[in-house]
Structure formats: C-alpha cells, structure tokens
Amino acid sequence: MEELLEIKHLNIGRKSVLIHDINCNINKGELVILTGVNGCGKSTLLKTLAHLIHPLNGSIMVNRLQLSILNARECSRLIAFASTTRIHEDYIKVNEMVAFGRFPFGQKIWNDVESDAHVEEAMRLMKIEHIADKYLNTISDGEWQKANVSRVLAQNTPLILMDEPTAFLDYPSKIQLLKDLREIAVSGNKVIIISTHDIELASKYGTLFWHIEQQRFISSEKPIPWG
Amino acid sequence: MLAGIFLFPNFISPFSENEIDQHILFQFRIPKTLTAFFAGMALSVSGFILQQLFKNNLAGPYILGVSSGASFAVGLVIIGSSSIPMLNSGISISLAGFLGAFGILMLILTVSSRYGYGAIILLFGVIIGQLTGALQGLLSYIAIPTDLKNFTLWSMGSFNQVIGADLVILMIATLGGLVWSFFMMPSLSVMLLGDDVSRTLGVNTRSISMQLLACTGLLTGIATAYCGPVAFIGMAIPNAVRLLFKTSNFKHLLILNAVLGSCMALVSDIISSLPIANINIPINVTTALIGGPFIIYILLKNRH
Numbered sequence: 035m036e037e038l039l040e041i042k043h044l045n046i047g048r049k050s051v052l053i054h055d056i057n058c059n060i061n062k063g064e065l066v067i068l069t070g071v072n073g074c075g076k077s078t079l080l081k082t083l084a085h086l087i088h089p090l091n092g093s094i095m096v097n098r099l100q101l102s103i104l105n106a107r108e109c110s111r112l113i114a115f116a117s118t119t120r121i122h123e124d125y126i127k128v129n130e131m132v133a134f135g136r137f138p139f140g141q142k143i144w145n146d147v148e149s150d151a152h153v154e155e156a157m158r159l160m161k162i163e164h165i166a167d168k169y170l171n172t173i174s175d176g177e178w179q180k181a182n183v184s185r186v187l188a189q190n191t192p193l194i195l196m197d198e199p200t201a202f203l204d205y206p207s208k209i210q211l212l213k214d215l216r217e218i219a220v221s222g223n224k225v226i227i228i229s230t231h232d233i234e235l236a237s238k239y240g241t242l243f244w245h246i247e248q249q250r251f252i253s254s255e256k257p258i259p260w261g
Numbered sequence: 262m263l264a265g266i267f268l269f270p271n272f273i274s275p276f277s278e279n280e281i282d283q284h285i286l287f288q289f290r291i292p293k294t295l296t297a298f299f300a301g302m303a304l305s306v307s308g309f310i311l312q313q314l315f316k317n318n319l320a321g322p323y324i325l326g327v328s329s330g331a332s333f334a335v336g337l338v339i340i341g342s343s344s345i346p347m348l349n350s351g352i353s354i355s356l357a358g359f360l361g362a363f364g365i366l367m368l369i370l371t372v373s374s375r376y377g378y379g380a381i382i383l384l385f386g387v388i389i390g391q392l393t394g395a396l397q398g399l400l401s402y403i404a405i406p407t408d409l410k411n412f413t414l415w416s417m418g419s420f421n422q423v424i425g426a427d428l429v430i431l432m433i434a435t436l437g438g439l440v441w442s443f444f445m446m447p448s449l450s451v452m453l454l455g456d457d458v459s460r461t462l463g464v465n466t467r468s469i470s471m472q473l474l475a476c477t478g479l480l481t482g483i484a485t486a487y488c489g490p491v492a493f494i495g496m497a498i499p500n501a502v503r504l505l506f507k508t509s510n511f512k513h514l515l516i517l518n519a520v521l522g523s524c525m526a527l528v529s530d531i532i533s534s535l536p537i538a539n540i541n542i543p544i545n546v547t548t549a550l551i552g553g554p555f556i557i558y559i560l561l562k563n564r565h
Contacts, residue, residue, distance in 0.1 A: 137464070138462055
C-alpha cells in the first residue's frame with residue numbers, strides 16, 4: 035500500500051504544548067477515528083494537519099511533500115477540511131455549496147454548477163441529488179452533513195479531515211455517514227480522519243484508531259478502550 | 262431612468278433652448294444626477310461588502326461609524342482650509358474622506374477579530390459615531406462662521422455642487438472600487454463557509470478582508486467626502502437586494518446592489534428636489550424616510 039501521511043516527532047498546541055511527540059505513518063485507504071475527552075486537542079490536531087495552525091515542532095508529510103513549505107493553494111489540492119459548525123445562509127443552495135469544493139481548481143464556482151462532473155459525482159456518492167436545489171437553511175442536520183461531506187469530496191483530495199461530522203445527527207444518520215465514509219476511504223483510496231465522541235459506533239467502521247490521553251498520542255489498529 | 266431624472270426634478274427643461282436652461286442642465290442637473298448615481302452605487306456596494314465581512318445584516322457604512330469617521334476627517338480639512346489654503350482642493354478632501362473611513366474600518370476589524378461579529382460591532386460603530394460627532398462639535402465651536410456654514414450644509418448630505426474634477430474623482434473612485442471588489446467576490450463567497458474552511462480551500466482570508474475593507478474605505482470615503490454622510494442607502498439596499506433576488510451569487514449581488522443603490526439615490530434626490538413648501542429637503546431626510554420603515558420591516562421579518 036502507498037503511504038500518504040507521515041508524521042514525525044510532532045508537538046502541537048496554540049501556545050503551550052497540547053500533545054507531545056506524535057509519530058504515525060498512514061497508508062491510503064484508511065478511515066481514522068480520532069477520540070479523546072473534550073479539550074484534549076482533537077480539533078487542534080486536525081487543524082494542524084490542515085495547515086491552519088503551525089506545529090510547534092516536528093514534521094508532517096502529505097504525499098511525500100513537506101506541509102510547511104506548501105502554500106494555501108497547494109494545500110487545498112491535497113487536504114480537505116470540514117468543521118463542526120453548520121452554516122446558516124438564507125439564499126445559498128446545496129449544489130452551490132458543494133461547488134465551493136472546486137474553488138481550489140479555479141473553476142468558476144457560480145456558473146454551470148450542474149455541469150461540473152466532480153460536483154455531480156460528489157452529490158451522487160452522498161445521495162443528495164434530490165436536494166441539490168434546496169436552500170441550506172431549509173434542510174435537516176443529516177442532509178446538511180451529507181452536503182458538507184459532498185463539498186469535501188468535490189475537492190477531490192487524497193486526505194480528508196473532518197471535525198466531529200457525526201455530532202447533531204440522529205442514530206441512523208450516524209451509521210449511514212460512517213458507512214459512507216469508510217466506503218469512500220477504502221474504495222476511493224483516500225485517508226479520512228474524523229474526530230468523534232460516538233466511540234461504539236465508530237469502532238465498527240474505523241480501520242485505524244487514534245486516541246489522545248494526557249497529552250499523549252496513541253495509534254492502534256483496534257479500537258482503544260477509554261480509561 | 263437617468264434621462265427621466267434630469268428632465269424631471271423641477272418642471273421641465275428641454276434639451277436645447279435658451280442659455281439659462283442649458284446652464285441649469287449642464288451646471289446643475291447633469292452633475293447632480295451623476296453624483297447621486299455614483300454616490301448611491303458606492304454606498305450600497307460598501308454596505309453589501311461590510312454586511313458580508315462582518316456577517317451582520319444591520320451593518321453599513323453609516324451605522325458602523327465609517328461615514329462619521331470620513332465626515333470628521335473631511336470636517337478637519339474644510340475647517341482647516343481657511344488657515345492652510347493648500348488643503349482646499351477636491352483631492353485633499355477625498356483623501357481625507359478615504360483615510361477617515363479606512364481608519365474606522367481598521368478599528369472595527371480589530372474589535373471584531375477579538376470580540377466577534379455580533380451586536381458588539383454595531384454597538385461599537387454607534388459609539389464611534391457619537392465620539393466623532395462630539396469631536397465635530399468641538400471642531401465647529403472653534404471654526405470661523407463661513408467655514409462652519411459650509412461644513413454644516415455639507416453634513417446634511419447633498420448631491421449638489423459636485424462638478425468638474427470632483428465629479429470625475431467620484432466616478433473614477435466608485436468604478437475603481439467596484440471593479441476591484443468584483444474580482445474578490447468568488448473568494449468572499451467561499452468565506453461564507455467560515456474562516457478555517459475557506460482557508461483550507463486556498464482563500465487568503467486576511468488579504469481578502471483587508472482588500473475589501475480598503476475598497477469600502479475608498480467607496481464610502483469618497484462618497485462621503487463629496488455628498489456628506491448619507492444615511493440608510495448603505496444598509497437598506499443590500500437587504501432589499503437579498504430579499505428580492507434570493508441568490509447568493511455574489512457577482513450578481515454586487516451588480517444588483519450597485520444598480521439598486523443608484524436607483525434609490527436618484528429617487529431620493531428627485532423627492533428631495535420636489536418643490537414642496539418652497540424648500541429643498543436635505544437628502545438625509547429623504548433617505549431616512551424611505552429607509553427607516555424599510556429597515557423596521559426587515560427586522561420584524563427576521564424575527565418570526
């Protein structure tokens with residue numbers, strides 16, 4: 035298997051160190067489940083990997099490229115990031131939001147939303163074609179999360195980072211989303227890293243498990259028991 | 262629309278007749294209409310940009326104190342110009358307007374980056390407006406009477422008396438600001454997804470915000486420098502456009518704001534110059550009379 039992500043001696047945090055000495059190599063085709071108590075640095079880790087926060091120490095390589103020397107445009111073609119917060123905009127449609135994922139590739143985002151193959155494919159994968167023309171503030175949380183995943187998929191990057199995508203979803207939607215993400219990671223040969231508090235559910239679908247405890251980072255191929 | 266305007270205000274004024282009509286037409290009507298057209302455009306476009314940047318539908322150049330900042334700077338120049346004659350030129354007035362507006366925008370940006378985008382921004386803007394108002398009061402206290410009259414008339418807002426080079430500056434600055442901001446619309450629309458996500462989509466949010474603030478500083482500053490602090494257009498029009506067209510295609514929204522802003526300024530100007538009771542109503546009275554009820558409607562509609 036081809037390696038996608040290589041983390042060496044990484045220390046992360048805003049000002050003081052939140053997590054010490056992270057070391058990890060990940061091959062393509064994995065769904066990584068990131069767990070840990072609130073405030074342990076899950077979001078900070080994801081944002082550091084997304085090149086939003088600078089690491090305090092150590093190196094991150096994506097596709098054998100050093101993250102720290104890439105500019106924003108180059109990063110946006112390698113790494114997609116989705117945050118927890120749902121946006122409430124009155125007059126933006128689902129397909130328009132999904133098309134934002136094509137922004138790094140210089141596509142004209144407002145024209146020909148329907149005719150963009152990546153946007154169409156991303157919405158087909160998440161089965162949201164039927165709500166393509168709905169406004170964002172009229173859809174349910176589950177539908178919004180699917181639209182959010184579609185936007186990330188439209189970006190078509192090898193590495194996808196999602197901060198608590200299962201939050202606010204009802205039980206069946208959580209299962210569906212995790213199933214979809216695993217399918218996309220494995221068959222699409224991508225690495226998807228998600229943080230979540232739905233440990234029992236996520237342990238069924240994840241292929242790799244990260245856990246943060248007392249500023250330490252643990253990686254395992256089996257679900258990590260809390261304690 | 263345009264043609265109707267410069268024929269309509271007071272009675273009729275045919276195309277080529279006697280010299281007096283010609284004079285009125287070219288020295289007053291046409292400049293005035295053009296001024297209203299471009300100032301309206303500038304104010305509504307800056308209002309639109311500010312509302313998007315600060316994620317607040319009640320933002321606008323007037324409420325955020327940007328107009329007051331520009332007024333204060335212009336007041337300094339107008340009142341200072343009697344002692345330093347060099348200052349009394351269109352360029353120095355427009356520069357003062359721009360710097361005043363941009364200065365306030367930078368202050369507001371600092372506050373918003375630290376304390377968030379909500380009510381605090383509006384509160385802050387209103388306080389800044391009051392502060393600069395007080396400083397202006399001080400200024401007029403020490404000013405000599407002729408300067409004071411000029412300044413007071415100017416502060417009521419008017420599309421009159423912008424002619425020649427001043428009009429050209431207003432037109433160029435407005436069109437320049439419009440074109441400049443037009444190219445940033447795709448990035449601004451991606452910023453709907455929030456700061457973090459838009460940065461991972463390759464948008465340099467800081468640079469875009471700064472450039473857009475410079476644009477709004479330019480647009481509001483110049484319009485205010487020449488027409489006085491005109492209220493309501495900058496806040497009312499972007500809301501009207503959103504409600505009417507229900508789109509988030511920012512390129513379209515920008516153009517629609519420009520067009521509707523011009524229309525509102527022209528209509529306000531016509532109403533202002535209607536011969537009611539033999540006085541010309543100040544433009545701010547008209548825009549407030551149209552804009553005020555409209556904003557109340559927006560507030561009530563969003564509160565259901």
